[in-house]
Amino acid sequence: MELKVKKAVEILSKCNFLVVLTGSGVSAESGIPTFRGKDGLWKNFRAEELATKSAFEKDPKLVWEWYDWRRQLINKARLNRAHLAIARLEKMFEQFFLITQNVDGLHSRAGNKKLAELHGNIWRLRCITCGKVSFNVDVSLKEIPPICKCSGILRPDIVWFGESLQERNLAKTYASTSECDVMLVVGTSGIVYPAASIPFIAKDRGAKIIEVNLEETPITQIADVSIFSKAGEILPKLKK
Ligand SMILES: [Zn+2]
Structure with a gap:
């Protein structure tokens, strides 16, 4: 383990442009459920039954009650050492970019500014009628579903199952x-596309890949270093 950390530090010390890719593992270390499998159950609904456009059209109140509950969980969650280390890395590298699949906004709370939230942000709302995007950080929503000034229904500005990622985010990501020249992959299973393809593209373009995950993933086969441990324990070491 120590040898692997040393190798990762060596790679980072020669790096000019660092990209960090994070997934639900980083949020999980703050106690946020991953919303996969039985972890994601809420009132016996699975995430796949709620996080869709058709579920929202059928019953926006139900879908919003679920998001309201999630927002309350996230609000109580604390930043973990991985969040803090990643925020620090942004300051250490002149060229830096963070690509995250997490919608909880915790990377922004930690201070990251150069980032693409690939799957959206749970604190951001979008009107389904006029398209206007706004932030609403009321931990308990006053009205469910929230309503836009134009009287359209507001939805979470999140990429739901079956929807495509936002162009702007994709352009920055690619x-x-x-x-x-280095991509640090943290807490992502490497099975959700298109995020899963990102390390493979970086590798093809000649970047070194450092992986910090709890267990082997499809990324392991192309990684220059794979460290199987909690991100909160390893990232502070890499920062040094
Ligand atoms: Zn509107």
């Missing part, structure tokens, strides 16, 4: 992925 640009940084092809330009970086």
Whole structure:
């Protein structure tokens, strides 16, 4: 383990442009459920039954009650050492970009500014009628579903199952992925596309890949270093 950390530090010390890719593992270390499997059950609904456009059209109140509950959980969660280390890495590298699949906004709370939230942000709302995007950080929503000034229904600005990722985020993601010389992959299973393909693209373009995950993933086969441990324990070491 120590040898692997040493190798990762050596790779980072020669790096000019660092890209960090994070997934639900980083949020899980703050106690946020991953919303996969039985972990994601709420009132006997699975995430796949609620996080869709058709579920929202059928019953926006039900879907919002679920998001309201999730927002309350996230609000209580504390940043963990991985969040803090990643925020610090942004300051250490002149060229830096963070790509996250997490919607909890915790990376922003930790201070990261150069980032793409691939799957959206649970604190951001979008009107289904006029398209206006706004932030609402009321931990308990006053009205469910929330309503826009234009009287349209507001939805969470999150990429639901079956929806495509936002163009703006994708452009930044692919640009940084092809330009970086090191990609640090943290707490992501590597099975949710298109995020799963990002380390493979970086590798193809010649970047070194450092993986910090609890267990082997499809990324392990292309990683230059794979460290199987909690991100909160390893990332502070890499930062040094
Ligand atoms: Zn509106």
